[in-house]
Amino acid sequence: MPVRLDWAIRGDSNGSSMPMSCAQAASKPGYTCKSNHSECVDSTNGPGYFCNCTKGYEGNPYLSNGCSNINECERSREEFPCYGQCHDTEGSYDCKCRLGYESNGNPKENPCNPKFPLAAQITLG
CATH class of the missing domain: 2.10.25.10 (Laminin)
Structure with a gap:
């Protein structure tokens, strides 16, 4: 049976526990969507956000150059x-x-x- 991990980034890298949306997080130091082909998604399970590779790419959106082209x-x-x-x-x-x-x-x-x-x-x- 498949398992799905449902999580979100709720604070910033400075230890703040204030939840941020994508719009707020993108302008802060420590923004976690690092790859050029990543996108920020607002969480649906409470405040916060997470990162995905954009359509046509796969990999780790939390690393620089972490999302690569799908053939x-x-x-x-x-x-x-x-x-x-x-x-x-x-x-x-x-x-x-x-x-x-x-x-x-x-x-x-x-x-x-x-x-x-x-x-x-x-x-x-």
Whole structure:
């Protein structure tokens, strides 16, 4: 059975026990969300805050450079769908149909199908 640790930072590094929100903590010395790709989240279980890596990154948001890029193209298609060719980008990914194919919409959501010129469609049709 999975276990989830629910905690929050309730004070500052100077020993103050005054709970701080993200807005208050960001301007104080000892702010704990250190990574360039981290974000502060206000606690829902009482006053305080905690840090997460931003979308497209994973790791330890409490360390400088602690959050690193996820290569979505190496992950499962259920988690990061792509019906075409996947290309990792910093913090995200692109999905495009390969040459000669097209999608009815976004290839992250819809399959890529062969493009046929009108003459080929008429001949086959």
